[in-house]
Amino acid sequence: MENNKLKVKDLVNIGIFSALYMAIAMVVMLPVGITPVLWLLWPGIAGLFGGAFFTLLLAKVPKMGSALLLAIISGILFFATGECTWVIIVTFAVAGILGEIARKIFGYKSFKGIALAGGFSAIGFIGSPLPMWLFQESYMKSIEEMGMGVEYVEGLQSMISVGSFIGMLAVAFVGGFIGTLIGRKMLKKHFEKAGIV
């Protein structure tokens, strides 16, 4: 526990793996433009594919703050590149802190902590579809303008409801969690033998 402070090498690792984590999230984001339903699933999918990078990073840097830093950097960059709004910084910060708490409880070297942190980090991605809930007023207004029927309003409300929000959270967490499981498999198969972790 004496070397629990982040050194330059750890910071570089965090930087590079954040790039990988974000890049894979952006790649899986491409088909999302087609339909909003996919957008709700995006946090989970991104967490699933990014989980391997996340696991390797946390295995390489088993110190306090690495999960939080990854989350904050992803949030800031998604904001600064205009992919998402300021909401994503908040969600990623919260997700990172939750992840850090999980790691603190289970110990920085245990896989349980990594898996939980992976799930929480994926929740950070919900900052991207979250504006759908915050823009509700605009949607309703456009419905009034166009004079749409009851059916339409119901369709909209079923998609943007508390239930679907909780569903999205759950999908994100499960996606991130499974992502780290795949990551652990990969680590065992390729990286432990090579002595990287």
Place this chain on the structure above:
Amino acid sequence: MGTMKKGILVLDPRTKILLLLGINIYVFTNSYVWAEIIVMAALIILLLLCGVYKAALKSAVTYITLLAIKYFLLPFCPEIILTSLNIVVITFRKLLPCVTLATLLVQTTPIRLLMHALQRWHLPQTVIIPLAITVRYFPTLREEQQAISDAMKLRNVHGVFQKLEYIYVPLMLSASTTADELSQAITARGIDNPRPKTCAVSMRFHIQDYVLCFVAIVLLIIAFVLL
């Protein structure tokens, strides 16, 4: 001097970040289309003044297309696809001001200046260093990916899962060796030095920065009044 001077207006990175934040919060509370059009027009003029012509044109065309879809195409759509299409169109239109301004930030700010600006705001080095590395690593990542897919073509790899594994593992391996080499390189150049880092380019606020910061604050106030 390393600043990317393109147009007639040069902005301080801090101004751009503040304005981005202001617009970001504003779009959430605003639901008037006319106000949105004014903001969008102002942004496009700002981009033109800063010399980012291509992005300005792209944003203008995208915005007009989205508006046109909403008012001319949607009323004639069948109801089944209308629901989801309407959400997509509105969301993208509302987020477009943020995207436009972010393009300005990315295209006119060298990463060194951005780091300097964040340091002025007393963000800890533990955040600034990995942030700079992340931004710097994206172009490298594209090269790596290209090399890996070339190698896969040579070796005739089939199957989705196998392909995924054959992409992930070399990427992760090269990333972790790059991390080791890079940390040695930057340690040798003295990143450990605890003293605040200096910057060759002088960075201070000009009249245009004060004006735009004022605009950002006004947008924030409007946002909270509307709330």
